[in-house]
Amino acid sequence: KTKKSSIKRQPYHQQHNMVVKDINEAVLDPVYWHPKCKNFELLDWDKFLASNNPSPPQIFDPPQRSTFPVYNYLFSLHLIWSRRSPACQPFAFLCHSCCGPVPKSGKLSEDAIYTDLLGPSPDSSKIPEPLRNALFWTDFNSVPETLISFNRYSWRSQTSKEEGGGGRVIGLGRMQYDWTRDRTCMGYVFAKGSYDSTIAFQESPDKKWLAATVFKNPNNAEESVSWIFFYVIQEGDKVFQNRDGDAIDYLKPGDLIRLTWSGSDENPYDTSTLKYMYHPRRVATYNEETQQVEYNTEHHKALVEKATKKRECCWMLQTCCNCFGCCWCVSKEARWDHDVTFLCNRQAYLSASSSAPVMGEEIERL
Numbered sequence: 220k221t222k223k224s225s226i227k228r229q230p231y232h233q234q235h236n237m238v239v240k241d242i243n244e245a246v247l248d249p250v251y252w253h254p255k256c257k258n259f260e261l262l263d264w265d266k267f268l269a270s271n272n273p274s275p276p277q278i279f280d281p282p283q284r285s286t287f288p289v290y291n292y293l294f295s296l297h298l299i300w301s302r303r304s305p306a307c308q309p310f311a312f313l314c315h316s317c318c319g320p321v322p323k324s325g326k327l328s329e330d331a332i333y334t335d336l337l338g339p340s341p342d343s344s345k346i347p348e349p350l351r352n353a354l355f356w357t358d359f360n361s362v363p364e365t366l367i368s369f370n371r372y373s374w375r376s377q378t379s380k381e382e383g384g385g386g387r388v389i390g391l392g393r394m395q396y397d398w399t400r401d402r403t404c405m406g407y408v409f410a411k412g413s414y415d416s417t418i419a420f421q422e423s424p425d426k427k428w429l430a431a432t433v434f435k436n437p438n439n440a441e442e443s444v445s446w447i448f449f450y451v452i453q454e455g456d457k458v459f460q461n462r463d464g465d466a467i468d469y470l471k472p473g474d475l476i477r478l479t480w481s482g483s484d485e486n487p488y489d490t491s492t493l494k495y496m497y498h499p500r501r502v503a504t505y506n507e508e509t510q511q512v513e514y515n516t517e518h519h520k521a522l523v524e525k526a527t528k529k530r531e532c533c534w535m536l537q538t539c540c541n542c543f544g545c546c547w548c549v550s551k552e553a554r555w556d557h558d559v560t561f562l563c564n565r566q567a568y569l570s571a572s573s574s575a576p577v578m579g580e581e582i583e584r585l
Contacts, residue, residue, distance in 0.1 A: 390420035401563035
C-alpha cells in the first residue's frame, strides 16, 4: 500500500524560510522598498499611459459581476461566500475571536470602529492627497473586506527625473492593520491569508494614478506580486454612469476608482482587459485641527444602510440560509446584484494605533 504523506501544508512564510518582520522593522529594510519579486518594477508611467488607454470605463459595470467564479458555482458555495454567510457559524465567529490574526470586533453601525481604524499620521504631507486622512469603504467589492485606511502606513517623498530619480516606492504598509474583514468563514480565510502581506505604493508624476503591489516575501525572486491600480477622478472627466445610464452622483474629482486588468499581474502595462473594479468611498476623514474623526455623511449613511438592511423574505430564510434560498436558481449576475446590496455589520480588524509608523529620514534614504 502507498503510504500517505504526513507532511502538513505549512504557512507561506515557513515554506520559504521567511521570518515575518514587524512592519516597523520591515520598513527599515531596503528590500521592502525594492522587492526582488519577479514581476515587480518601478513603473515607467509614460509606457503605462501609452498602453491601451488605461482609463476607467464611463459606464460602471464591474466585470466581476459576470466573471467572478463563485457566482458560477453551486448554491452552497455562493452561500459560503456571501457577505452575511451563516456557514460554519458560530465556529467562524469564535475563530476570529480566539485565534484570528485580526481579533478585534466592531460594528459598521457604531462609532468605535471608525476611530480605531483612522488615526493621525506623523507627517500627512507625505501621503498622496486622495489617501490622506481617509477611511475608505470598498463599495461593490466582491470579497469580504469592507473598511481600509492607509493613513498609518510609512510614507516618504517622491523623486523626480529632475532630481535624478524618476519615481520610487513612496508608501509601505501591511494588510493586517486598519483593514477590516467580515466576521464570517471567508472573512477569516482572507484575514489569515493576508496577515503577512505587504503593500507598496507608487504614484504617477501627474498624480492621476496610484499603483499598489502586494507581496509576502520581498527576497523571493520566484514570487509574483499582485498589481492594483487606483485612478484619481479629475475635473473635466466625463460623468460616470451606472448600467441604467444614470449619473453616479457620489463620484467627484479627487475620488478613487480601483482597477485590475487580467494581464497586469504578470505585466503591469497590459491594460487590455479589465478584470475587477469598485469604488473606494471615503466614509470618514481625520481632522488634524480638531483631532477628531468626521463622517462623510453621504457615504457613511449608505454604508450603514447596507450593513443594517434587513432581508425581505420569511423569518426562517433570514435565520437559516441568509435568504439565498430565494435566489439559488437565478443568474450569476442577479446573485452578485443581490450580494452587494448587503454588508456584514460586524467586522474583524486590527488597529495600527499601538505604534506610530516609521517616517522621516530613516526611510527617505532607503
